[in-house]
Structure formats: C-alpha cells, structure tokens
Amino acid sequence: MENQDKRLEQHKQEEPVSLLSRSLLTGFIGGLLGGFFGVVLYYFNFSEVAPKSYLLRSWLTAGWIDTWLGTVLSILMIGILSLLTAFIYFVLLKKVNSLWMGAAYGLVLWFIVFYVIQPIFPNIPHLTDFSGDTIVSTICLYILYGTFIGYSISYDYNETMHQLRGREKPKS
Known part of the structure; x- marks a missing residue:
C-alpha cells in the first residue's frame, strides 16, 4: 500500500506557474x-546619479540613506517598481518576439525617467546638466534592462504558446 502511494506521488505533476507570474518575476529580477x-x-563614476538619489534622497533626509542600507533598500525598491514595467510590457508587447522591441522599451523608459518625471525629483539635475558619460551610461543600462525584460517575457510567452499548440490534438 505504501509503495502504491509513493508511485502515485511520483506521477503527480506540479502546477505550472502562470505566464504572468513568471513575467513579474522576470521584472523583479531585472x-x-x-x-x-x-x-x-x-x-x-560612469554616472552622476545613484539609484538612491531618485528613490530615497528626494523625499528623505536621514543619514542612513548614504550607507549600504540605503543602497540595498534602493535596489529592492527598483525591483518592486520593475514589477510595473514588466506588467506593462506583458500587457502591451508580449507577442513581439524581438530584441529590438526590448531595447526600444528600455529607451522609452530612460526618456520617461530622465525627462518626463524628472521634475518630481528635486535633487536630481535636469538632463541638460548631466555629463555625456552619465547620459551614455544610463542609456546603455536602460537598453540592457529593457532588452532583458522584453526579450525574456516575449520568449517565455512565445515558447508557452508553442507548447500549448503542440498539445492540441489534430481534428479528424
């Protein structure tokens, strides 16, 4: 009886994680x-702005912001905010299986962060006040980020759809 229970457990398949959950995890890791x-x-010194400049220093003046704790908290906050960017990509662009779409998405995000919502962050200089190194470095970072998010989500979506189509039985 016990051997039969073990065999039944071996044949159980795990519940598949939803495509949206995997996309959000990709966003968080990205x-x-x-x-x-x-x-x-x-x-x-490739960039004049640190992530904590945007997220913490704009609203808080505590001394711990400039320590390792402020840095770690900023990185975690970016991971959480990245859930939103991954969700937006999932909803709008998941069917586009291209590296270029992810890179373009990263450029759009860079423009939004450094130009559109920049006035929300009073201690961050305007885009025209940044050095060329900062602009180029941050653009490259956002392109890599967008490519990681975009292509990972699109690839996962297309691969899942391909597997689902393979399971369909042909009609006679």
Whole structure:
C-alpha cells in the first residue's frame, strides 16, 4: 500500500506557474540587476546619479540613506517598481518576439525617467546638466534592462504558446 502511494506521488505533476507570474518575476529580477548595475555605474563614476538619489534622497533626509542600507533598500525598491514595467510590457508587447522591441522599451523608459518625471525629483539635475558619460551610461543600462525584460517575457510567452499548440490534438 505504501509503495502504491509513493508511485502515485511520483506521477503527480506540479502546477505550472502562470505566464504572468513568471513575467513579474522576470521584472523583479531585472529590477534588482538594473539597480545593482546602476550602483556600480555610480561607484565607478560612469554616472552622476545613484539609484538612491531618485528613490530615497528626494523625499528623505536621514543619514542612513548614504550607507549600504540605503543602497540595498534602493535596489529592492527598483525591483518592486520593475514589477510595473514588466506588467506593462506583458500587457502591451508580449507577442513581439524581438530584441529590438526590448531595447526600444528600455529607451522609452530612460526618456520617461530622465525627462518626463524628472521634475518630481528635486535633487536630481535636469538632463541638460548631466555629463555625456552619465547620459551614455544610463542609456546603455536602460537598453540592457529593457532588452532583458522584453526579450525574456516575449520568449517565455512565445515558447508557452508553442507548447500549448503542440498539445492540441489534430481534428479528424
């Protein structure tokens, strides 16, 4: 009887994780990676702005913001905000299976962050006040981020649709 129970457990398949859940996880991981590399760019002086400049210093004046805790919290906040960008990509562009669409999405996000919503962040200089290194480095970071998010979501969607079509039985 016990062997029969074990065999039945072996044949159970796990519930598949939904496509949207996988896309949101991709967004969160992409945000963590993007935030981390944003800190690296700032640390090595490729960029004049750190992620914590946008997220924490704009509204808080606590001393811990400039410590490792502020950096880690900023990276986590970027991961959480990245859930929204992944959701938007999933809803609007998941069917486009192209690296270029992800890169374009990253450029659009860069434009939104550095130009459109920049007035919300009072301690961040205007785009025209940034050095060329900051502009080029952040554009490259956002293109990589958009490519990671976009292509991962599109590939996952198209692969899932391909598998589902393969399971359909041909009609006689």
